[in-house]
Amino acid sequence: MNNVNPNGVWPVMLTPFTKNNEIDYEALERLTNWYIDKGVSGLFSCCQSSEMFFLSDDEMHKITKTVKKISHGRVPVISSGHTAEALSEQAKQIVGIHNAGADVVILITNRLAKKSESDAVWLNNLQKLLDLIPDDIKLGLYECPYPYKRLISLDNLEWVSKSGRFYFLKDTSCNAELIEKRVKRVKDTPLKIFNANTATLLETLQSGVSGYSGVMAGFHPDLYKWLIENAIKDNDPQKVQIVDSFLTIAALIERQVYPVNAKFYLNKYEQTIMTDNSRALDSVLLGATEQKEIRNFSVLTEYFRKFVMEEKKKND
Numbered sequence: 001m002n003n004v005n006p007n008g009v010w011p012v013m014l015t016p017f018t019k020n021n022e023i024d025y026e027a028l029e030r031l032t033n034w035y036i037d038k039g040v041s042g043l044f045s046c047c048q049s050s051e052m053f054f055l056s057d058d059e060m061h062k063i064t065k066t067v068k069k070i071s072h073g074r075v076p077v078i079s080s081g082h083t084a085e086a087l088s089e090q091a092k093q094i095v096g097i098h099n100a101g102a103d104v105v106i107l108i109t110n111r112l113a114k115k116s117e118s119d120a121v122w123l124n125n126l127q128k129l130l131d132l133i134p135d136d137i138k139l140g141l142y143e144c145p146y147p148y149k150r151l152i153s154l155d156n157l158e159w160v161s162k163s164g165r166f167y168f169l170k171d172t173s174c175n176a177e178l179i180e181k182r183v184k185r186v187k188d189t190p191l192k193i194f195n196a197n198t199a200t201l202l203e204t205l206q207s208g209v210s211g212y213s214g215v216m217a218g219f220h221p222d223l224y225k226w227l228i229e230n231a232i233k234d235n236d237p238q239k240v241q242i243v244d245s246f247l248t249i250a251a252l253i254e255r256q257v258y259p260v261n262a263k264f265y266l267n268k269y270e271q272t273i274m275t276d277n278s279r280a281l282d283s284v285l286l287g288a289t290e291q292k293e294i295r296n297f298s299v300l301t302e303y304f305r306k307f308v309m310e311e312k313k314k315n316d
Contacts, residue, residue, distance in 0.1 A: 004076050004103040004138055005167045005192045007210040008041025009224045011217035012049035012170075012196075014259050014266075015063065016274035023059060025066055027274040032070040034272050038222040043067055044106070044170070044213060046079040046097065048144050049259055053083055054279035057093060061100040068101035078168060080106040080142060087125060091132035098137045104167050106140040110150040119153045126156075130165065140168030143196075151178075154185055161189035169193045170213045176200040183208040198251040202244045205231040215254045216247065218262045220301045223247060226308045239308075246304050253297050257285040261294060269298040 013035070016027035035043060045067045046052045046060045055063070060081035068077045079102035084090045090111060097105045112129070113122035141160065143151055151173055152160070160166045167190050171179055174197040182193055183204075195204050196214035205211075205228060212224045227247065230240050253261065260283045263276040276283045 004078075005140075005190075005210070006041045006076070007192070008228055009039070009211055009217050009221045010042045010044050010078070010170075010194055010213035011035050011040055011221055012047045012213060012215060013043055013045045013067065014218055014262055015050045015055065016263065017277040017279065019275055019277065021277055021279060023063065024274060025062075027272065028063065028066055029070050030272045031266070031274065032067050034266070034270060035221060036071065036074050038220075039225045040075060040217070040221050041211065042076045042078060043071060044078050044080075045102075046081040047106070047142065048146055049215060049218065049262075051259070051278065051280045052081055053146065055081075057081065057096060060093075061096055064097055064100035064102050076103040078102055078104040078106055078140060080108060082106065082108045082111055084111070087129050087132065090129060094129075094133050094137065094139075098134075104138045104140045106142045106168065106170070108142055108144045109152055110144060110146075110148050113150065115148045115150070119156055122150070122152075123156050123159060126160075130163075135165070137165075139166050140170070141166065142170040143172040145172060154181060157182055158185045161186040161191040164190060166191045170196055171209070172196045174200060176203045176207070179204045179209060180207040199248050201247075202227065202231055202240070214251075215258060215262070216251045218259075219253070219265060219297075220247075220250075220305070223301070223304055223308065243304060243308060246300065250297060250300065253293065256290050256293065257281055257283075260286045261290065264291065265294050265298065269294075269301075 016024040018024045045064055064079040071077055079097045081093050081097045094105050112125045171193050192210035194211050194213035195201050195209045211228055217224055227243055260276050260278050260281055266272040267274050
């Protein structure tokens, strides 16, 4: 697929586990197809939602290969697995994920400098890392909150975008004003910005971001797809605002026991058939009250799916 970063919805994929906490590849196949059937533009495997800090390099390679095989060219697949400390080990991870089939390999911004280190150190380390990997590997960046959130500076972002090697930024700034500045800095380069924050999504879509790549795309990606496609149309701004308001409030559910709650929801209400096991959190933390909240969340999701589909039928 030539277009490695099409606009739209890019879910951060979950990793299904068996009851013994081994990777469930049959469930991963069902999940991959579910995302694609819901109309996503691409898939982000081996990220924080995938519990990549709790996966071995071999597991991340196999996950990437599996998702790439199941997607079968229907959508591009990007992947990270960039968890090591030393730059030499990071280079090995990047090459390994590339060889596993990722269309774009995503670098984690906090891996390139310590929290106390400057933006100049960050850029210097990035340049050293780029010298260690082949020039033909397409790259992206993710401002992963774990183990700490490292936002890329505007000047470093401009350098990155003009290098011609970067295609994707998963922005976690949650700051519409900053995102607008970032969009201007990367204009006319291959780099596209995807917002991970629902509350600022509509505003930033209208100022030029390319789509959404956040936790909630793992719950109802089809509603995000509708919002993105209708964000800058003038035909029904009230409906757009209503859907945006629902998605913003619904996104509060990610403050539950994530990713356990997402796995529970997908198994119980989307029939993807997986356990709610996680290596990052104990699934028993998702109690009866939280499960009732997810049930009500699912009822509203189905209501809004009908709400937007009725409009689509009218337009068709």
